[in-house]
Amino acid sequence: QKEVEQNSGPLSVPEGAIASLNCTYSDRGSQSFFWYRQYSGKSPELIMFIYSNGDKEDGRFTAQLNKASQYVSLLIRDSQPSDSATYLCVTYSSASKIIFGSGTRLSIRP
Amino acid sequence: KAGVTQTPRYLIKTRGQQVTLSCSPISGHRSVSWYQQTPGQGLQFLFEYFSETQRNKGNFPGRFSGRQFSNSRSEMNVSTLELGDSALYLCASSLELAGEETQYFGPGTRLLVL
Numbered sequence: 001q002k003e004v005e006q007n008s009g010p011l012s013v014p015e016g017a018i019a020s021l022n023c024t025y026s027d028r029g030s031q032s033f034f035w036y037r038q039y040s041g042k043s044p045e046l047i048m049f050i051y052s053n054g055d056k057e058d059g060r061f062t063a064q065l066n067k068a069s070q071y072v073s074l075l076i077r078d079s080q081p082s083d084s085a086t087y088l089c090v091t092y093s094s095a096s097k098i099i100f101g102s103g104t105r106l107s108i109r110p
Numbered sequence: 111k112a113g114v115t116q117t118p119r120y121l122i123k124t125r126g127q128q129v130t131l132s133c134s135p136i137s138g139h140r141s142v143s144w145y146q147q148t149p150g151q152g153l154q155f156l157f158e159y160f161s162e163t164q165r166n167k168g169n170f171p172g173r174f175s176g177r178q179f180s181n182s183r184s185e186m187n188v189s190t191l192e193l194g195d196s197a198l199y200l201c202a203s204s205l206e207l208a209g210e211e212t213q214y215f216g217p218g219t220r221l222l223v224l
Contacts, residue, residue: 043215
C-alpha cells in the first residue's frame with residue numbers, strides 16, 4: 001500500500017463545476033497535510049494546508065480532513081481552465097518524513 | 111523577498127560524467143530539500159539538509175550526494191551519470207520553526223543525460 005494514494009486521473013470537469021480531488025494516507029500519525037498545484041513543466045506551488053479535522057476554506061478552494069478515515073480532499077468551486085494542472089497531496093509521516101502522492105491530473109473543459 | 115533559486119536551469123551531460131546543481135533558499139529559511147521528478151516515478155525525495163547536516167535521506171544510490179553551507183545554500187552532486195538520471199531536479203526550502211512546514215519550490219534544474 002502506498003503511503004499517500006491519489007487517483008492519477010485525468011479528472012475532467014466542466015468549467016464552472018466543482019472539482020473534487022481525493023487523497024488517502026496510511027500513517028495514522030500524520031498530522032499536517034498540504035495540497036500543491038503543479039502546472040506542466042513548472043515546479044509545485046502551495047494551494048492550501050490543513051492540520052485539523054473538518055473544512056478549511058480559502059477563496060474557491062476548500063480542504064477537508066478526516067483523520068479517522070485517513071482521508072483528505074480538495075474541492076475547487078467554479079472551476080476555471082487555469083485550474084487545469086496536477087494536484088499533489090503531501091503529508092509528513094509520524095517520523096517526520098515528507099511524503100508526496102503521485103498527483104491527480106485535473107482538466108477543466110470549456 | 112526573493113524565492114528559491116536554482117542554477118543552472120538546464121543541463122546536458124553524457125553518461126559517466128558528474129554534475130553539481132546549486133540551490134539558494136529563501137532568505138531566512140534553514141531547511142533545504144532536494145527532489146527528483148520524472149514522468150514515470152513522480153516526485154521522489156532525495157535528501158534534506160538543516161543547519162549544514164543531512165537530516166533525512168531518500169532511497170537513492172550513493173552516487174547522489176549533497177551538502178549545505180553555512181549560509182543555507184545547498185548543492186547536490188550526481189556522479190557517474192546514467193541515462194535514467196535524466197529528470198527535473200527540484201529544490202525546496204522551508205523556515206523550520208515548528209517542524210512540518212510549507213515547502214517552497216525553486217524552478218528546478220532540467221538534466222538530460224545522453
